Amino acid sequence: MSESIKGPAPPSTKLDGSPLRIAIVHSRWNETVIDALVAGTIAKLKATGVKDSNILVQSVPGSFELPLACQKVISGSHVQAGATATDLLGGLTSFTSPNPTSRSGTPAPVSASMPHQPFDAVIAIGVLIKGSTMHFEYICESVSHALMRVQLDTGVPVIFGVLTALTDDQALERAGIGRGHNKGHNHGEDWAAAAVEMASHTRRWAEGKF
Numbered sequence: 001m002s003e004s005i006k007g008p009a010p011p012s013t014k015l016d017g018s019p020l021r022i023a024i025v026h027s028r029w030n031e032t033v034i035d036a037l038v039a040g041t042i043a044k045l046k047a048t049g050v051k052d053s054n055i056l057v058q059s060v061p062g063s064f065e066l067p068l069a070c071q072k073v074i075s076g077s078h079v080q081a082g083a084t085a086t087d088l089l090g091g092l093t094s095f096t097s098p099n100p101t102s103r104s105g106t107p108a109p110v111s112a113s114m115p116h117q118p119f120d121a122v123i124a125i126g127v128l129i130k131g132s133t134m135h136f137e138y139i140c141e142s143v144s145h146a147l148m149r150v151q152l153d154t155g156v157p158v159i160f161g162v163l164t165a166l167t168d169d170q171a172l173e174r175a176g177i178g179r180g181h182n183k184g185h186n187h188g189e190d191w192a193a194a195a196v197e198m199a200s201h202t203r204r205w206a207e208g209k210f
C-alpha cells in the first residue's frame with residue numbers, strides 16, 4: 001500500500017518556543033484520550049524550548065465550554081501582565097527615586113522577560129465522539145466556529161485541538177494510543193508545533209516584520 005500524503009509539512013524555520021507563554025485549555029470528556037493528547041502537547045512544547053513555567057494548563061467540563069474558557073484565559077493574562085508591569089514599575093519607583101513623579105533611568109523590564117506576559121497562543125483540546133443523538137453535530141459545529149471567533153476577535157492564535165471522531169478507535173488512534181496494531185499518532189504534538197509557529201509569526205507580523 002502507498003504511504004499517506006496527509007499531514008503538515010515541516011515549517012521553513014526552526015521552531016523556537018523559548019520566549020513564548022502558552023496556555024492549554026482542555027475538556028474532561030473522554031479522559032483517556034484527553035490525557036494522552038495533553039501529555040503529547042506538553043512534551044512537544046518543551047521540546048521546542050517553551051519553559052515549564054510558561055505553560056499553563058486549565059480544564060473545563062466539556063468541549064462546549066472551551067471557547068469561553070479560551071477567551072477568558074487570554075483576557076485574564078492581559079490583566080495579570082498589567083498587574084505585573086505595575087508591580088515592577090512600583091518597585092522600581094521606590095528603589096530609584098524618592099520622588100515618584102521624577103522617576104528616570106532604568107526602564108522596567110516589561111516585555112519578553114516579564115514573569116507573566118500575556119499568552120502568545122492558546123491550545124484548545126477536546127474529544128468529541130459521535131453518539132446516537134444530534135449532540136455531536138451541534139457541539140462540533142458551534143465549538144469550531146466559536147474557537148475561530150476567539151482567535152480573530154483577540155488576535156491571539158487559538159489552536160484547534162478538538163478531535164471529532166466517529167468511533168472510540170478513531171479518537172484513540174489520533175492520540176497515539178490505538179488498541180490495535182496501529183497505535184496511530186499523537187496529534188497533540190502537531191498542535192504544540194502549530195502553537196509555537198503561529199505565536200512566533202504573530203509576534204513578528206505585529207512588528208511589521210515579514
Ligand code: RBF
Nearest residue numbers: 027029061062063064065126127128129135139
Ligand atoms: N463533551 C465533550 O467534550 N465530548 C463529547 O463527546 C461530549 N458528548 C456529549 C454528549 C451529550 C449527550 C451531552 C449532553 C454532552 C456532551 N458533552 C461532550 C458535554 C458538552 O461539551 C458540555 O460540557 C455540556 O453540554 C455542558 O455544557
